[in-house]
Amino acid sequence: MVDKRSFESLGGADHGWLKAKHHFSFADYYDPARMGWGALRVWNDDEIAPNSGFPPHPHQNMEIITYVRQGAITHQDSMGNKGRTEAGDVQVMSAGTGVRHAEYNLEPETTRIFQIWILPREAGGQPSWGAKPFPKGDRSGRFVTLASGFPGDKDALPIRADARVLGATLKAGESVTHSVGEGRHAYLVPAAGAITVDGEAVNARDGAALSGGRTVTITAVQDAEIVLVDSE
Secondary structure, X not given: OOEEEOHHHOEEEEOOOEEEEEOOOEOOEOOOOOOOEOOEEEEEEEEEOOOEEEEEEEEOOOEEEEEEEEOEXXXXXXXXXXXXXXXXXXXXXXXXXXXXXXXXXXXXXXXXXXXXXXXXXXOOOOOEEXXXXXXXXXXXXXXXXXEEOOOOOOOOEEOOOOOEEEEEEEOOOOEEEEEEOOOOEEEEEEEEOXXXXXXXXXXXXXXXXXXXXXXXXXXXXXXXXXEEEEEO
């Protein structure tokens, strides 16, 4: 079974400058059936208006991954890090014992991001931040690991969780497979396009929760850009 969460069924909020959809309970949206999926706690689909953004605010004990779908996001934090992450690229922040950060859209167009929060394998630790470009051409027809807590994934951005964040771009008609290990949890969202997961239709910005102990086949119905989290 594929536990599909259609975009229309997601929780959300409209703050004017921010239009947010929540795959899991977040802020004022609470659904006891959608509190997370394994160690994956948050998957927010955010649209941020030009010249606006999130003012400085604190985090701790969370791995926060930002996947930029359109536009760019500019980051600044209490560790002194500054950076601008463009569409297709990824930034990660390990909040550890505590950090304050701000994220702004300083562009003339709307910025669209997925912000993903994963519970760390243990609390504490020195906070850290990093960003990296991931050309979509390198992900053509296959999954590429964008962020990982496993030491063998040397080309990925490091996170402190037993999890991977994967990305793939598929042309219409192309397929990829993904094996979800026993006891693990996978969650995927097409950033663009339409796919099937073991024959079940999943459209752009829908979510699909996959339980462990299975291999799924993902086929593009239209040209598609896919983000997948595989976690404990």
